[in-house]
Amino acid sequence: MNFNIQKLREQFPVLHQQINKKPFVYFDNAATTQKPKIVIDRLNDYYNNENCNIHRGDYHLSRKATEAYENTRKTVQSFINAQHHHEIIFTRGTTEAINLAASSFSKKFVNKDDEILISAMEHHSNIVPWQLACQERGAQLKVIPVNQNGELIMDEYLKMLNEKTRIVAVAHVSNSLGTINPIKQIIDAAHKKDIPVLIDGAQATAHLKIDVSELDCDFYCFSGHKMYGPMGVGVLYGKEEWLEQIPPYQGGGEMINEVTFAKTTFNQLPFKFEAGTPNVADVLGLEKAITFISSLGYENIQKHEEELLQYTKKQIENIDKIRLIGTAGKKTAVFSFLFEDIHPYDTGVILDNMGIAVRTGHHCTQPLMDFFQIPGTVRASMAVYNTKEEVDRFIDGLKMVRQMFG
Amino acid sequence: MSIKDIESEVISEFEMFEDWTDKYNYLIELGKSIKKIDEKYKQPKYLIKGCQAQVWLHASYENGKIHFTADSDALITKGIISLLLRVLSGRTPDEIINSDLAFIDKIGLKEHLSPTRANGLTNMIKQIKLYAMAFKAKNKQDPNR
Numbered sequence: 001m002n003f004n005i006q007k008l009r010e011q012f013p014v015l016h017q018q019i020n021k022k023p024f025v026y027f028d029n030a031a032t033t034q035k036p037k038i039v040i041d042r043l044n045d046y047y048n049n050e051n052c053n054i055h056r057g058d059y060h061l062s063r064k065a066t067e068a069y070e071n072t073r074k075t076v077q078s079f080i081n082a083q084h085h086h087e088i089i090f091t092r093g094t095t096e097a098i099n100l101a102a103s104s105f106s107k108k109f110v111n112k113d114d115e116i117l118i119s120a121m122e123h124h125s126n127i128v129p130w131q132l133a134c135q136e137r138g139a140q141l142k143v144i145p146v147n148q149n150g151e152l153i154m155d156e157y158l159k160m161l162n163e164k165t166r167i168v169a170v171a172h173v174s175n176s177l178g179t180i181n182p183i184k185q186i187i188d189a190a191h192k193k194d195i196p197v198l199i200d201g202a203q204a205t206a207h208l209k210i211d212v213s214e215l216d217c218d219f220y221c222f223s224g225h226k227m228y229g230p231m232g233v234g235v236l237y238g239k240e241e242w243l244e245q246i247p248p249y250q251g252g253g254e255m256i257n258e259v260t261f262a263k264t265t266f267n268q269l270p271f272k273f274e275a276g277t278p279n280v281a282d283v284l285g286l287e288k289a290i291t292f293i294s295s296l297g298y299e300n301i302q303k304h305e306e307e308l309l310q311y312t313k314k315q316i317e318n319i320d321k322i323r324l325i326g327t328a329g330k331k332t333a334v335f336s337f338l339f340e341d342i343h344p345y346d347t348g349v350i351l352d353n354m355g356i357a358v359r360t361g362h363h364c365t366q367p368l369m370d371f372f373q374i375p376g377t378v379r380a381s382m383a384v385y386n387t388k389e390e391v392d393r394f395i396d397g398l399k400m401v402r403q404m405f406g
Numbered sequence: 407m408s409i410k411d412i413e414s415e416v417i418s419e420f421e422m423f424e425d426w427t428d429k430y431n432y433l434i435e436l437g438k439s440i441k442k443i444d445e446k447y448k449q450p451k452y453l454i455k456g457c458q459a460q461v462w463l464h465a466s467y468e469n470g471k472i473h474f475t476a477d478s479d480a481l482i483t484k485g486i487i488s489l490l491l492r493v494l495s496g497r498t499p500d501e502i503i504n505s506d507l508a509f510i511d512k513i514g515l516k517e518h519l520s521p522t523r524a525n526g527l528t529n530m531i532k533q534i535k536l537y538a539m540a541f542k543a544k545n546k547q548d549p550n551r
Contacts (some may be wrong), residue, residue, distance in 0.1 A: 020426065342481070343459060343483075345458045345480040346483075349518075353426045353427075362458075375460075400427075404427065404430060404434060405434060
């Protein structure tokens with residue numbers, strides 16, 4: 001490995017604390033990752049030295065901030081290998097990115113009795129916006145089924161693509177199971193029928209290299225805070241041809257060209273979709289998160305996380321009466337599980353007392369939990385700064401749960 | 407014994423525990439041995455929505471006192487319910503309305519009653535107080551009950 005894990009951990013101040021007098025083990029990275037110091041410092045620095053509103057400010061600081069903001073757009077462009085920097089739209093996060101795409105795309109392209117295709121493992125954020133769009137347009141929401149391993153049933157998917165399908169929206173990586181979906185195959189199959197595809201990449205960007213040109217996806221959404229960046233910033237990537245055609249999402253400052261009470265003409269891309277004062281500080285923080293990821297390299301990140309995945313898998317499978325939910329062949333270091341006879345909430349409480357942070361519940365994927373006929377799971381999700389020693393503490397925690405509940 | 411007396415009793419029980427595992431083992435035991443709710447009350451009408459753990463609560467009013475039975479699908483939650491009912495069940499509406507349940511904080515379980523814990527307990531306490539207010543109002547209309 002090219003990085004020293006202890007040195008790496010030193011960059012994350014929050015990891016170095018005790019919870020209930022025990023070393024803090026943070027295994028809730030699918031909810032949000034911790035932030036390295038360069039990201040935190042960037043936010044501080046911006047507010048200490050650079051803060052001002054951007055675009056149209058004809059003074060030194062505003063020009064400087066504008067330049068930094070627009071440079072980040074280029075950084076994101078190269079991070080995901082987009083063709084143009086104006087294909088990068090800054091949003092509040094993945095949820096807003098999907099809402100924007102769903103709302104604007106459906107207004108232009110979805111009509112009565114058309115179909116929108118999502119999957120059974122989607123986060124509520126990639127379900128509800130499409131449901132709203134379907135309601136508004138009189139369209140139907142169709143759902144690609146999953147199998148017992150928590151993988152999409154591709155044969156079913158291929159059968160569901162038809163002349164009524166207007167768009168396919170699926171997760172790159174499942175948030176509750178960690179399944180990595182075969183999105184290239186999904187995109188290619190849809191494109192054969194001229195159907196565009198939106199990918200919810202919220203759970204992917206911290207773990208996998210994204211190349212939107214190679215994937216040829218039409219939209220790709222992700223959040224800064226799940227990839228070591230700040231909360232409150234995300235990205236909607238959209239192919240120029242789509243972004244040009246679909247109407248604006250919100251109205252306000254910056255997104256206009258000319259406003260009269262009779263009519264408004266809209267600004268060009270990307271500004272057409274960025275109404276209001278942008279979240280400059282967090283966008284600049286996102287740039288540093290990309291710097292952080294690039295300094296490690298996805299190859300190293302994946303290698304380390306794969307080791308954690310295998311190391312945990314071996315041990316967790318040996319614990320009595322544990323049921324793993326989501327056993328896909330390709331997955332990230334996410335363990336969703338429950339003890340057959342213990343409520344996930346109870347497991348979470350005991351782990352919390354041992355200083356271990358996991359998430360319990362339905363993980364905003366209620367339909368998926370219904371499919372597995374469970375109330376929810378305990379989810380341990382790992383990131384690049386997690387260690388085997390932490391996995392050991394987690395396994396000890398599970399053994400303690402087993403012991404306490406008999 | 408007053409509500410406060412029972413609260414003090416619970417507090418002194420918890421003072422004997424040396425570490426958190428003793429405390430939680432005790433809660434688990436309490437959860438296992440809680441007085442069973444009648445199965446006919448385990449239906450949506452009596453369900454108190456938590457986010458994760460479900461809680462069912464039934465109340466009956468007899469001779470000026472309210473009796474509660476409850477259940478949950480999470481054992482630790484059930485253990486805490488058992489403590490709450492030990493303090494609040496069999497009390498008059500006024501006693502229940504005026505209780506502040508300060509003992510929960512003193513035995514280090516306050517975090518379980520935070521509305522963000524989504525375990526149904528906060529809503530259960532709200533529901534218990536609502537029952538007390540409702541029975542009190544009913545009692546005023548019909549003092550012979």
